[in-house]
Amino acid sequence: MIARETGQFYGQTNHCFQQNGLTLTDTEYTLPEVDWHYHENAYFTFILQGRVIEGNKKEVYHCGAGDLLFHHWQDAHYNIKPPGFTRGFHIEINPAWFAQYDLPHNLIEGSVRLKDPRLKLQMYRIFKESKVQDCKAAIDTLLIELFNHETVKDEQLPPWARKLNELLHDDKESHLYTLKELATAVSVHPVHLSRTFPLYFNARLSDYQRQLKLQKALSLLGDKNQTLSAIAASCGFSDQSHFIRQFKQVQKMTPLAYRKMLTGFYF
Structure with missing residues (x-):
């Protein structure tokens, strides 16, 4: 089995930089298939x-833009790239990085897909900071916050909350559902869902849907x-100005500026 060293990913890496035990790369995937391999x-x-x-040895993930995966060191996996342009952002973490912040290196175990929208929004912030690079501490801070997020685990949920978790993350329109529609879908009373949602998801339902x-x-x-305007409408914002306001609150820049940063150039 092939072992990949720090900063090595299959495809065309447009930029790679290292900081304080982290290696960040922006890579265009160019190979249609990559056989089993692991990273150090x-x-x-x-x-x-x-x-x-x-x-990986347990699951197969069909990923699109906005999907987030984590691999523990030496976890083997393979890749298949469908036709078209594909680009990934990677953060490799040296064991010394965990040690300097007194964080256990097994905070996340195995090869997993992380679905919590809060984690994905945090990764978009890290990506932005990797381009700006005007405050090196920002990336470490954001990554520590990402590891400290408490995420829902299926085995800890009652059946209705497990079903709701699947609905929220697998239904592309779930952010548009009303409280009553969600409650009906999982067969619980709307008041019960509203009151207990924070116990299982560490956020109010309205905030969670906003993050989605x-x-x-x-x-x-x-x-x-x-x-x-089409993005604003498809994501359930009342109008484009509302979309811009909500976006700036989270990413500290406009959607247009973020789009230019994302698609106009690499790091």
Whole structure:
């Protein structure tokens, strides 16, 4: 089995830089298939544009823009790239990085797809900071916050909440559903769902859906054929100005500026 060293990914790496035990790369995937391999460090893969299929010993993930994967060090996997342009952002983490912040290196175990929109929004922030590079501490801070996010685990959920978790993350229109529609879908009373949602998801339902909307919008910005007004409408914002306000609150820049940064050039 092939072992990949730090900073090595299959395809065309447009830029790679190292900082304080982290290696960040922006890579265009060019090979249609990549056989089983592993990396010497734990790392995140964040799909910025296009599609990729990734398989490990337990699961196969069909990933598109906005999907976030984590691999522990030496976890083997393979990749298949469908036709079209695909681009990924990677953060490799040296064991020394965990040690300097007194973080256990097994905070996330195995090869997994992370669905929580808060984690994806955090990764978009890290990507932005990797381009700006005006405050090196920002990337470390954001990554520590990402690891400290408490995410829902299926085995800890009652059946209705497990079903709701699947609905929220697998239904592309779930951010548009009303409280009553979600409650009906999982067969619980709307009041019960509203009251207990924070216990299982560490956020109010309205905030969680807002994060889903913003995460979907960010995943669509890489498609130059989508206008900002079309993105705002498909993500459930009342109008483009509302979309811009919500976006700036989270990413500290306008959707147009973020789109230019994402698609106009690499790091």
